[in-house]
Amino acid sequence: MPQYKVLPGPEGYLPPPAALMGVELPEEGKALVEGETVSESDAVQKIARKILAAKNPTIFPGPLVLWAWSETACKKAQLVRELAAEAGMKIIPMPDYRPKYPMINPAVEINPNHPNLTIWHNKIDVCVFIGVHCHYANVALKIIRGGTDCYTIALCGEYGHEDAMITLRDVTVAKLEALLAVVRETKRKL
């Protein structure tokens, strides 16, 4: 069986989860790019290039960054703002996980159960998930791959996400700072 590639969609009516197509989460110190295991530094470089080349890159900070009452969450939130400013990214929060009825306001927020609405509305071509609980990130990333052509990046505090096109695992404040430095350096070279 050829190796399953995790690529921008729209992949179809109901694409399979990458985990069931043989894509495995990266080991410590590694990352995934489009379903393949790579070094973390290669993935960071690729993230920097992707967001700097995008027309409308957007960060989706979730509750673990927006609301968590910890020093780490505060520092991560500050770094998210710095990253957005440096890379010219929009910030659209995922404040909670409730489906929004009768309709979400896609200009101001994103929801894991219907993330495609926000991506379509804002014409987002590259997005970055951070601080979203893993289950909700996985559900949202797969829906995005199914119905949009958005390139997805997941900065995960735990083990990473197979359904993102690029995923880093164990993302700490230090790793976010390193990513920010690479973005600055890449931008300088452009």
Add this chain to the structure above:
Amino acid sequence: MSKKNPLTEKPLDYMLFKAKREKQFITGSEAVREAVRRANIDIAISYPITPQSETMHLVGDLFAEGYVPEYFRGENEFAVMSQVAGAAMAGARVFTATCGPGTMRAFEVFPMWSGSRLPVVCSFMTRGINAPLTIQPDTIEMAFLLETGMIMLHCETARDIYDFNLAAFIIAEEKDVHIPVGVFMDGFFVTHTRELVDIITEDVCLPKYNPQAAPVPTIDMETPPARLMRDPFVMKSNFVSYVAHASWQQEVRAAAARSKKHIKKYLGELIEIENPAAPTIIVASGTAVSQAREAIKLAKEENIDVGLIKVKVVRPFPKDEIVAALSKAKKIIIPEFNIAGWLAKEVAAVLPDNGRIVATPRVYGGMTMPPEILLEDIKQAVRKQTQ
């Protein structure tokens, strides 16, 4: 007021592979008690049903001894499984057990555990569910549980019961898994018989569960908004709702697939293979494996070469492992303790050439499976193979 657990926390790999053990002559039910003693659980909730009652009675003793902080009896199995869900959503490590008609009464809650990503560990002491009423051994309830989304481990021996129950908590709580684990043991055959089990003798237990690392928020005031259930988008009739439900179900299956690497780390391969080059291979799970071992000994006395695959993990189903292990088998015999033949169906569904399967012997309703009838099926299969 809860008593403090007197044991020292150690990682599971220490517990399973390094801690000192000694042989104790105990029943399967007592093996569950010994696993739960060292699992550092927060709460156990029980409701009696034979042959499970003894197990949760013994877990009640652990409460009295200070190893289990909270313990109560629910109103019935549906209530218990719902109370278990509430405790798990609040970030507690929970244990319960049931069987047979109790499993069926609680059934609605099992897929809810999986869908809500709750790392509950539940032991099932399998028994018949038919009318007229039977309390006797039968693995039919496993057929119903196959698509609930839970991980399903099937024990052959009391040693399996001890190790699988202990490991189940950590496998269930892995951040990339976080779904319930059902540990299945054939009622009476292994729950009420004694055997030598290597029991940990050190005063050690698993580390506490950390709900803050879970893939879903716990219901506490630190992670607003607190949700009483996971996002009730069920009532909306539109594509967005449908695709969210579909993706949600896929994610539960993906979580089960991720559990394979953790199961392998703690419990070894998903299947155990003996004599894989034999032309005839028995595929079995639970105590049918023990009966197969006896039948293989009898076959050997008659110079019939028979191999064995012990299926330890029923969900996630070890498809690739089984297909590879059976690639050269000419005949595949699948003995079962239920009328449905769910294991035979599972194997037939993944094998490219499943005409090799002989789905016998099949006994149920409390019947035993004498090795001699299994030997007869082996001989018949071999005769057909040589014709």
